[in-house]
Amino acid sequence: MPNLELSLEEKMIMDSYIEFSGNVLMISDVLPSMPKTVGKIIKGNNILISVIGADDEANKKYFNNLLGYGKLIMPISSVPWSKSFGMLIDKFGVTWKFNSDAKDFIDGFNN
Numbered sequence: 001m002p003n004l005e006l007s008l009e010e011k012m013i014m015d016s017y018i019e020f021s022g023n024v025l026m027i028s029d030v031l032p033s034m035p036k037t038v039g040k041i042i043k044g045n046n047i048l049i050s051v052i053g054a055d056d057e058a059n060k061k062y063f064n065n066l067l068g069y070g071k072l073i074m075p076i077s078s079v080p081w082s083k084s085f086g087m088l089i090d091k092f093g094v095t096w097k098f099n100s101d102a103k104d105f106i107d108g109f110n111n
Contacts, residue, residue: 024052030095045093052099059084059100066090 018025030046039045051062063076069091076086076098084100 023054023058024050026050026052039089039093042093045089045095048095048097050097050099054084054098054100056084056100059086059098063088063096063098066096 018027026049028048028050030041030048032041051059054062060076063086067088067090071089073087073089073095074085076084079085082099082101084098086098087096089095
């Protein structure tokens with residue numbers, strides 16, 4: 001097998017997947033190309049957590065609880081792939097993404 005050097009992005013985690021309370025929590029590394037969205041990437045803020053599948057009310061509750069003392073990137077709103085999508089950076093510098101219907105949207109392409 002050849003000894004090929006991997007680039008930084010090739011060494012990163014695209015998505016890990018954990019189910020909780022009928023929802024999905026996905027965690028991935030923040031790409032080096034994302035500082036315009038999340039700010040300077042440093043140890044501690046270099047992951048992105050996505051909450052997928054929560055109903056609209058739960059999505060808003062989780063979002064608003066994490067937004068306290070955090071930074072709003074995109075308020076919870078309806079977008080083509082989700083009735084309830086939003087992004088924020090919590091008070092610890094971790095980026096969160098909320099997608100109520102993303103699983104249904106993705107499953108539509110896979111079927």
